[in-house]
Amino acid sequence: MDWYIILAATIKIVVFVFLVTLPLVAMSVWAERRVSAAIQDRVGPNRVGPAGLLQPVADGIKFLLKEDFTPNHVRKSFYWLAPALTMIPSLLTCAVIPFGSQLFGEKMVIADLDVGPLFVFAVASLTVYGIVLAGWASNSKYPFLGSVRSTSQMISYEISLGLSIVPLLMIYGELNLGRIVMEQAQNGWALLPLWGEGLSVKGWLLAVPLFISFIVFTTSMFAETNRLPFDLPECETELVAGYHTEYSSMKFALFFLGEYAAMIIGSGLAVTLFFGGWSLPFGWLTPESLDAEVPFWHGLIHIGVFFGKVILFIIFFIAVRWTLPRFRYDQLMKLGWVVFFELALANVILTALLLMWLK
């Protein structure tokens, strides 16, 4: 049955990564422009196709057809490598996110690892190399400043990002994302313990540390994906465009798309950890266990629910970007090291005390 496993994995990779996530990246660029337009009382791109829905296609063609210019003063091989290095890790992390329950008796996750969140953090921590390399290889001052900022920012916020989900892992006692989702489907989402065993004093008390860890997690996610209010690496008022100043055409587009891909995966992880992944609220259509048979149309609904939640989260990301002003760099570092690091640590201790007390 070896070929069967390989075939199933290949189909899942092609469909989930290339036919769903990549178009979702393009659509979120469109959504970003439309939402920002709505927030600023403008119209936004509405000419290409119905409601401007084909705008991503037009953008893509434009990026591919523009001149791919390599400046003379760059370090060539690293300059070419950098855009790929920002895009690849973002797409690799898709491997462990469960995007549905089951379809044809096949679990809807590419790799059912027992170290799910750790894998995501490990691979996501490699995205920093793309940015560092872009800044260094460009061999000019603004990109270099941008990449130095980005390195220190990403390292600082990786710590609070990692620490922020420790309480969640302590409560579920589990590192397998599929089983975490199943637990939430049956006993209430992490932030919404309204049914099953979650509807108890214990469930509600434990929702307090989970809420704190959600706040820390989401904020750190903004910093990790270099998005406003934390987009200091490419802050245009100070650094022209930061690390991708010297890039043009499709190489620039890869940086751009890598940022959105990271945002989508971040949303996927947040939805999986805190909002019950593919599950519907109140245990509707929830299978008995992970191995129980799931009817075909239930499976389809679960996949739809997952992507619905992810899209809502992306719109939240976009709305925040167009609402908050940019932080100053020292404020950003202070927030990371003095507030969030301590908050996440205290949260771990609080969770441990609560778990001991409630046992």
Place this chain on the structure above:
Amino acid sequence: MTFLFFIFAALTLFGGIGVVVNRNPVTSAFSMILSFLGLAALFIQLNAYLVGVLQILVYAGAIMVLFLFIIMLLDIPKAENKRFPVFTLGASVVVVVSFVTLVIAVITKSGVGAAKLPAIEAQKGPGQSDVHQIGELLFSTYWFPVQIVAVLLLVATVGVVVLSKRELK
């Protein structure tokens, strides 16, 4: 899946050689990251998911970023073709010779392909991952060494702060 082993072993060795051979420190650092990635893949092939993932998370994802950061900030120039001091050359020859002797001794002693290492009994309960096992061992049997290592790291951190502060004055 033996061919995967060969691919990743080749990647690890290729990266390792790249660290030594390259004149440009940034290229060396990237070769080292490549080597770590190959090593992580080898661990994962041995079903040691946690070790493999930590290899990427800690070494490739954090420590090497700091290395690169320092290399880029200090702007270390390419190494020139200078002659090594006799002492350095002698020391490296001693290290290489003793390592090769060690490897040969181990291989001849065990006999290639003849002896099998004793199987390690898995202490897994049903549905327990290797993360559970490692965590339990670290916090029960090995809690004291873990604390010692933590204190050691703290000493190193304090030492760095003291040294760099002295230079400021």
